[in-house]
Amino acid sequence: MKNKRAVSTTVWAVIIIIILIVAAVAVWYIMQPPAEEEKELTVFSLWSESEEANFKEALAKFTEDTGIAVNHVGYSTEELLITVPTQLEAGEAIADVVIAPWPSWILDLASDGLLADVSDYMDAAKFPDTYLDVVSSGSAVYGVPFKVSGKPGFWYVKSFFEDNDLTVPTTYQQFTNLLADIMEIDGVEAAIASGNGVGWPLSDTTEAFIIGLGGYQLQEDLIFGDTMFTDSETKDVFEELAALLSEGYFSVPDDWQTQVSRVYDGTYGIYFQGSFVTTIEPFSEHTEDLAFFPFPGTDGATGAVDYAIMPANTENMDEAQQLMEFLASAEAQEIMVEQGGFLAPHSDVPDSAYSAIDLQVLQFMRTVTVVPDLDDAIGNPFQQTFWDQLKALWVTPDETDLDDMLQALQDDWTAPPF
Amino acid sequence: MNLRQTKIPLFFLAPTILLITLFVIFPVVNTVYISFLDDDDQFVGLDNYAEVFSRKYFWNPDNLLEGKPPPYGALIHNGIWIVLHLPLSLFFGLALAILLRDVKGGAIIKSAVFLGMVIPMIVGGILLRFIYDDNAGILNGFLRIVGLGDLTRTWTAYPQTILLALILGTVWIWTGFSMIVYSAGLEGIPKELFEASKIDGASRWRTFWRITVPMLRPATIIVITMTLLWELKIFDIVWVIQQGGPGGASMVMALQMFLEAFLNRSFGTASAIATMLTVLTFGFAAYMVYRMVKS
Structure with missing residues (x-):
């Protein structure tokens, strides 16, 4: 009987020691200062394959210039249409920048206060009014025209x-x-x-x-x-x-x-x-x-414009602003058009940046009214x-x-x- | 029952009741509540329900009454799904369970049939899209081989054929489930009953109707219940093939609810459809459970 009680006491002692060790390790872990996380921006778009490759090339230039890494996530049309509003309404801005081609969708989100005014991050004079009017409300602009798919x-x-x-x-x-x-x-x-x-x-x-x-x-x-x-x-x-x-x-x-x-x-x-x-x-x-x-x-x-938009509650506001400024620049848009298939909305992108076939599209688009x-x-x-x-x-x-x-x-x- | 006897079960049930209240009862009640509100959260009575029924994508019986092809509206499409898919799934499941019971290698064939249930429904939908494709589809390939090449087409591209194509395609997907449940049910029937009927000189047909079918009643109720609920909630396969089109010819209630909520961001009408869907599924489920308990 005595022996049994001794065993029992030993078992309890071991259990208590284990609990104390686990608790001590947990407390030590919690008290550790958080490691300095490297900032990484997330961008959602509809692009895959060659379009994604183009975009990643432009993003690589941004990362090279600023040291800010960017993770690109390609979605399907339905996914982007549905996922982004749901996340933003839930107060979760998983993407710091989203690229989407739907002006009314963008303004709907903006009217709910879910998007940031991006007019300060671009030179509006460099973009055609046709492209800006459809994403503007009063003096606020909610999308940076990043590239155009001309429908010639x-x-x-x-x-x-x-x-x-x-x-x-x-x-x-x-x-x-x-x-x-x-x-x-x-x-x-x-x-x-x-x-x-x-x-x-x-x-x-x-x-x-x-x-x-x-x-x-x-x-x-x-x-x-x-x-x-x-x-x-x-x-x-x-x-x-x-x-x-x-x-x-x-x-x-x-x-x-x-x-x-x-x-x-x-x-x-x-x-x-x-x-x-x-x-x-x-x-x-x-x-x-x-x-x-x-x-x-x-x-x-028609010219389908891909707009870069920025959620109002992104956690990486400063870095996202830098990315928006970059996407609104002629430099970024030139990288995109050099890969072929697209036109740049920025007026400073030279004709020499385009391939022969894209230049034909661009010249045709200049002869008609773009709606x-x-x-x-x-x-x-x-x-x-x-x-x-x-x-x-x-x-x-x-x-x-x-x-x-x-x-x-x-x-x-x-x-x-x- | 004294106080202690009441309190102890309540104490142990409390966490479960709390979780069910939080994650099941509250969302259901809140959905019903939202179905009476407009986009500005103002009480509008049954307006959302009236709005849903005024939309041809949800309720369009005229084409059906005039003998025209779909669209008939999501509610009627779900009804057609039940009328065609349920008996076919039951029949093929039972037939395969009986035919494969004593066949050597039957388990392998059953596993192959059950594959339809194992794959994700989205993948099943993509498979169906290929099966019905004019150029790459196995169905059209078969039609060409048997000399019916004139009938070939992309079956999911046409309003006249998409609903039937989806229903028949999902019979393949769902038959595995009914076959497995019936196979388990068949194993539960005492062999003595079949031996006694054989001694008494009963024919196979009579044995099937007088012994097999009555003894499989519990299995049948389970299959009917689960199939009905699945048919009412059907979404993913329809979504992946034509997003309810063309022209709304394959629209179903769950998809309409999804589009209202997440594409049109009209939560009042989406909640109205969700409430109707809940009432229908709960009604069917409660009735079938009642039948099961009674039997």
Whole structure:
């Protein structure tokens, strides 16, 4: 009995000693001064592959100049649209800088006090008003225009046109004749490639028809509500588009990057896309065989601007400000355009920085009125409805009631916040 | 029961009750509360519910009544999902469980069928997208082989076919679950019952209907309950394939709720849909649990 009690006492003593040691180590650990953490900024964007490589090159220059490391996280469209507002509303600014192309989304966040005014970090005189107006509220500017994807028109492979005696159209009649001619070529499945994804490739193509057939003013009027989607002027454009869809000139929508290969191999004849399409393989490998023609007779074009925005409650305010200033500089934007596929909104970036094909896009954009992207400017719920309705129109043009469709678009239209 | 007998169980239950109250009951009650508020937190009664029902993406029975293809609205799409997916999943699960029970290597085939349940639903959705693709899809490849090449298309790109394509695709994903539950249920039926029916001269068909089916009743209730709840909450597969499109032809309630809350940032209407979804799932679940306890 005595022996048992002795064992028990020893066990208790060991347990108490272990507890004391663990407690002492815990107290020592807690009392340690926090190690000096190296500041690292986090940037969210929609970029991957070549676009991300471009951006990382610019970021490397920033890190070299300032010693501030930057971690880039690429998101999909849906992820960025949803994740950032949720995080900011929860008071968590996980990203110190976000790069996004949706002006109304940016101003929505700004109106909730979630974004910082960035007007002090850039020289506004160096940027076109068109790009700044849509992210401004009063004297405050909530986005630094960082790069532009010009949407110049339909891309085609020059050798494909030459081999099949096709000519670039200068009138709408010539354009429809071209589509018919392309359809006659052996191996061609459709004259125009249609990109899918969440829906933006279809909306970009549709906007080319709105601007091309109705003029840039129609696009602006639709954005600001001066013309309704149900008005005859708008319906005429959609009827023309639906007629071409009914003729089978457009392919069934498929992954927009996959369609690039199919245009290059002659499965499809032409492809309406932004200038960034030249960075996608196999186009990127054969830019000398690549060209574009604008929508015949168009007086306008959309330029999708990627804006750098800064959450109001970022923990690394000073470093984030430095990064914003860098992104707003001609130096950073020149690095981006040198990699190809994009235009710089900063007026000090010289023409010599562009590749031959990008310079052609830039020169074309200088000849027309650049207007905001329709759905990016109006925002949600319109954008989601616009993309979704177009997906249905593209595959069922004969069954789609255009009046119902345009009414659905009008129902979800809201005045843009700029 | 004296005070001590009451207090002791309460003492041990307290942490659980506290956690359930914090993380389940409070969010549910708060969601119901938010469903009666507008964006400025003003009480608006049932306006959010009326708003949700006024949207064709949620409620569009006209096309159904006129015999047109989808969209019929998220609520009806969930209903169609239940009407088609539930019986098919039950049937294939039961059939496979019975057919593979005494087959050599049946366990390997069961494992293969169950793979659909093991993979994440997002991955399942991506797989379905490829299966139905016009160029790369196995379904269209099969149609070309059997001489039905004219029927080939990207089945998930068209409003007429996407809902059916998704429902049939998810039957493959969910059959593994019902097969496993039925397999376990079959193991629980005493062999003496089958032996006695054989001695009595009962046919296989009669044995199936008089012994197997009644004895699998508890398993059936579990499969029906779980499948119904899954069908009402379906989201990820629909999202990854066409985000509810084209033209809202594959929209479902959970996805509509998600879009309202996180894309449109309209928490009142999102909460209204969430509340309806909760009432439906809770109603079904309570009824099935009642049936299970009763049986």
